[in-house]
Amino acid sequence: MSRWTKFLIAVILGAAAGLFYGWVVNPVEYVDIAPISLRTDYKADYVLMVAESYQVDHDLGVAVRHLARLGSSAPKDIVAEALNYALQHQYAAQDMAVIQLLGEDLLTWNPNLEIPTMEVPTP
Amino acid sequence: MKSERRGSWYLLTGAVLGVAIGLIYSWVISPVKYVDAPPYALRADYKEEYRLLVASAYMYSSDLVRAQNRLAQLKDDNPAQSVAMQAQRALAEGHPEAEVRALSLLAVALSQEVTPTAPSPDATQDSTSSPSNTSGSLPILNQPAVGPPGEQQVNLIAQDSSQTPGPLNMLDPSLMVTSTPTSGAPFVLQDSTLICNIEQPDPLIQVQVKDAAGQPVPSVELVVLWEDGQDHFFTGLQPELGLGYGDFLMSPGTVYSVRLAKGGQAVNDLTASECVAEDGSQYWGSWMLTFTQP
Numbered sequence: 486m487s488r489w490t491k492f493l494i495a496v497i498l499g500a501a502a503g504l505f506y507g508w509v510v511n512p513v514e515y516v517d518i519a520p521i522s523l524r525t526d527y528k529a530d531y532v533l534m535v536a537e538s539y540q541v542d543h544d545l546g547v548a549v550r551h552l553a554r555l556g557s558s559a560p561k562d563i564v565a566e567a568l569n570y571a572l573q574h575q576y577a578a579q580d581m582a583v584i585q586l587l588g589e590d591l592l593t594w595n596p597n598l599e600i601p602t603m604e605v606p607t608p
Numbered sequence: 609m610k611s612e613r614r615g616s617w618y619l620l621t622g623a624v625l626g627v628a629i630g631l632i633y634s635w636v637i638s639p640v641k642y643v644d645a646p647p648y649a650l651r652a653d654y655k656e657e658y659r660l661l662v663a664s665a666y667m668y669s670s671d672l673v674r675a676q677n678r679l680a681q682l683k684d685d686n687p688a689q690s691v692a693m694q695a696q697r698a699l700a701e702g703h704p705e706a707e708v709r710a711l712s713l714l715a716v717a718l719s720q721e722v723t724p725t726a727p728s729p730d731a732t733q734d735s736t737s738s739p740s741n742t743s744g745s746l747p748i749l750n751q752p753a754v755g756p757p758g759e760q761q762v763n764l765i766a767q768d769s770s771q772t773p774g775p776l777n778m779l780d781p782s783l784m785v786t787s788t789p790t791s792g793a794p795f796v797l798q799d800s801t802l803i804c805n806i807e808q809p810d811p812l813i814q815v816q817v818k819d820a821a822g823q824p825v826p827s828v829e830l831v832v833l834w835e836d837g838q839d840h841f842f843t844g845l846q847p848e849l850g851l852g853y854g855d856f857l858m859s860p861g862t863v864y865s866v867r868l869a870k871g872g873q874a875v876n877d878l879t880a881s882e883c884v885a886e887d888g889s890q891y892w893g894s895w896m897l898t899f900t901q902p
Contacts, residue, residue: 506627
């Protein structure tokens with residue numbers, strides 16, 4: 486076996502060890518994530534909380550700003566996605582009704598009428 | 609001999625180079641991506657927003673178990689204290705009153721672990737995401753006929769809101785978890801004492817509010833007035849000190865007046881007063897005011 490072949494094998498073995506260490510033993514840890522990185526069920530529950538909160542304050546602007554944490558999609562799409570998840574996972578009818586109410590009100594929401602009041606943390 | 613030694617060195621060099629390449633690739637070029645993260649991995653400010661949402665949702669549902677389950681996802685050492693501290697910060701930073709109130713009510717409920725008795729029909733959820741076995745048609749949902757096989761899709765279509773149930777169990781704050789109602793006879797000052805505690809050298813106005821049965825009363829708003837301004841604070845935000853306890857930090861030289869926001873007897877001419885330690889040194893004492901219902 487030539488010296489170059491041994492060298493390449495050493496590089497490959499070293500790279501494999503490095504990948505194993507970097508991906509398995511000591512992977513990059515994200516401890517300060519944003520809600521957009523939450524698991525789907527947590528996102529759906531997040532939307533449910535926003536919807537329940539909206540039933541208390543009836544402030545669509547606040548609800549939209551909370552929903553914006555979950556992605557750049559239109560708020561009504563985020564709510565529809567959560568509603569889909571809720572339907573597929575057989576959430577209580579009351580919970581789905583609350584989400585649906587928020588979604589319906591978002592259909593008439595006009596972002597141009599909103600005055601931003603909530604500070605948006607930088608990621 | 610010399611050739612063998614050179615061979616070992618270039619093999620080691622190759623291995624080190626390989627490790628470096630592997631680490632660069634796994635840490636920089638293609639690091640592990642957390643796309644299904646749990647709430648406890650949220651950044652601190654997002655955790656606060658999460659707690660606020662839990663509190664606001666609790667205002668709607670008055671479901672303490674659900675609120676506890678949601679807060680448990682943040683893995684705080686003491687969820688009740690975390691909520692209480694956030695309520696205090698919100699109050700100190702001048703956040704909207706509704707926010708402070710929601711957090712305060714949840715903090716008090718968590719510390720007492722008593723679910724308010726507001727009616728909650730069909731409120732059978734007991735988990736965070738609250739799936740239930742209530743399968744079947746849902747009249748409020750519009751399900752298009754087309755869609756991926758085996759997967760139901762939902763479109764949001766504007767409807768007459770009268771077709772949908774409204775809030776089923778809006779929480780009346782008056783129904784909150786206080787051990788006894790705060791309504792009734794106005795609170796009166798039972799006692800006013802200067803407390804000298806060298807381990808607590810800040811000049812505080814400390815308040816204890818108790819009902820007619822002598823039980824502490826949380827969520828009581830107190831107003832502090834002085835010549836140039838006013839502030840307010842609530843009881844129950846430091847559960848470890850008692851549900852009827854609240855305090856306010858005085859500035860030396862300022863004269864304060866304290867009263868309950870809902871009226872009642874005011875306590876005037878409160879100023880930071882000094883105490884003397886055993887070694888002759890001086891430190892600030894605190895005024896302990898006890899309000900009770902006759």
